[in-house]
Amino acid sequence: xxxxxxxxxxxxxxxxxxxxxxxxxxxxxxxxxxxxxxxxxxxxxxxxxxxxxxxxxxxxxxxxxxxxxxxxxxxxxxxxxxxxxxxxxxxxxxxxxxxxxxxxxxxxxxxxxxxxxxxxxxxxxxxxxxxxxxxxxxxxxxxxxxxxxxxxxxxxxxxxxxxxxxxxxxxxxxxxxxxxxxxxxxxxxxxxxxxxxxxxxxxxxxxxxxxxxxxxxxxxxxxxxxxxxxxxxxxxxxxxxxxxxxxxxxxxxxxxxxxxxxxxxxxxxxxxxxxxxxxxxxxxxxxxxxxxxxxxxxxxxxxxxxxxxxxxxxxxxxxxxxxx
Numbered sequence: 001x002x003x004x005x006x007x008x009x010x011x012x013x014x015x016x017x018x019x020x021x022x023x024x025x026x027x028x029x030x031x032x033x034x035x036x037x038x039x040x041x042x043x044x045x046x047x048x049x050x051x052x053x054x055x056x057x058x059x060x061x062x063x064x065x066x067x068x069x070x071x072x073x074x075x076x077x078x079x080x081x082x083x084x085x086x087x088x089x090x091x092x093x094x095x096x097x098x099x100x101x102x103x104x105x106x107x108x109x110x111x112x113x114x115x116x117x118x119x120x121x122x123x124x125x126x127x128x129x130x131x132x133x134x135x136x137x138x139x140x141x142x143x144x145x146x147x148x149x150x151x152x153x154x155x156x157x158x159x160x161x162x163x164x165x166x167x168x169x170x171x172x173x174x175x176x177x178x179x180x181x182x183x184x185x186x187x188x189x190x191x192x193x194x195x196x197x198x199x200x201x202x203x204x205x206x207x208x209x210x211x212x213x214x215x216x217x218x219x220x221x222x223x224x225x226x227x228x229x230x231x232x233x234x235x236x237x238x239x240x241x242x243x244x245x246x247x248x249x250x251x252x253x254x255x256x257x258x259x260x261x262x263x264x265x266x267x268x269x270x271x272x273x274x275x276x277x278x279x280x281x282x283x284x285x286x287x288x289x290x291x292x293x294x295x296x297x298x299x300x301x302x303x304x305x306x307x308x309x310x311x312x313x314x315x316x317x318x319x320x321x322x323x324x
Contacts, residue, residue: 023165037046053091053100057083060163064105071155072181084180090146093171094147098219104146109218114250114320118214125132135241139214140164142195142236146176149216150188163188164208166195196224205239212239218251226271226281233285248322255297255317273297273317282321292324 019221057080064083068074074082083105090099098104109115125137139158141149154160165188167173173190175198177183193205215236221229233249240247259277273281275297282293297314 020057050137052095052097054102056103058106060106061102061109063107063110063203067107067152067155068180071151072179074181076211082179086146086175089175089178090172092298093169093175098145103219104148104194106154107148109149109252110152112250112252112318113196114248116217118216118248118250119153119156119158121213123156124161125162126159134210135213135243136162136211137213138162138164138211139216140166140208140239142214142217143220144164144176144190145172147171147173147186147188147190148176149218151176151180151182151186154182154188156185159187160185161187164191164212165189166191166193166205166208168192168194178207196228196234209238210241213244213247215239215249216251217249217253219253220251222253222255222270222272224271225269229271229281230284230288233282234288237285237289237291245323248320250318250320252300252318254318255299255315256313257315258313272314278319294322294324296320 002223005033020090061083062315065076065079068079068082069076083102087099087102087104090104122137122139130136139150139153139162141147141164143165147165150160150163150165153163164211165173167190170192173192182187191208193203195205197203217236221232223231236249240249254272255274255278257274257276259272271277278297279295282295286292297317297319300318301316
């Protein structure tokens with residue numbers, strides 16, 4: 001999702017793995033020129049801009065159509081045109097692969113067991129008396145882009161006042177209101193913030209410290225080096241309610257059967273995990289924060305890129321982090 005780029009990452013774009021991830025549609029800072037007016041959007045499956053811009057909606061868009069019809073009240077005949085218009089507005093802000101390939105309207109995350117757990121607990125909390133405002137059950141979506149996760153939760157019955165999102169790009173958040181047509185209905189809170197910029201001037205995320213029960217972070221950690229992942233995870237610990245034993249961080253990311261740094265020699269290197277290295281990272285976070293964490297990371301499917309030697313190691317991973 002939308003993430004603020006830091007200096008010194010240009011080498012990442014030259015790596016073989018990054019090319020494979022971009023081909024697969026993951027948003028590893030995938031910037032490119034916008035497609036030319038001569039491109040043919042009527043051709044089924046047409047793709048341009050290095051495979052990052054699709055001219056037709058993907059096959060898995062049906063759940064999003066239902067969400068936009070039922071939650072947003074958009075007439076069925078207008079949904080596709082509306083999505084195309086919103087995508088191109090997002091593309092003009094940042095031409096990421098997740099934008100060009102319509103991942104911002106994918107509801108694939110709903111198939112994760114951890115999402116279902118968070119949904120169940122949020123709904124259950126609404127039927128209970130939560131007298132302690134500090135420990136009220138809430139969810140924060142990190143790198144939320146247009147806030148599609150939050151809108152799906154709201155459509156599933158969660159009181160949107162319990163839902164929060166953060167991103168470094170305010171224009172994505174604003175377009176989200178237009179995409180879902182809920183500017184006067186969605187009561188959740190959005191905060192512009194960068195989990196890596198700790199102590200660098202005003203930190204608006206401070207307002208959320210100690211208030212979150214759940215943190216959703218999809219397509220987030222795999223964008224960073226080990227050190228930056230530790231910094232982001234450490235910041236997330238501050239956001240969680242310290243007294244809640246059921247606090248949980250969950251989501252999806254690109255992983256590998258062989259955990260490693262990846263990048264051109266001498267450049268910053270993103271770090272891809274398996275289950276063991278993921279636990280090691282959170283052990284380091286625990287040491288820094290005086291906390292303990294237990295983790296799970298499970299492959300959901302192999303990433304097929306068509307590049308020899310890549311398919312056997314790259315995986316889409318579902319993960320969860322719980323208090324130890």
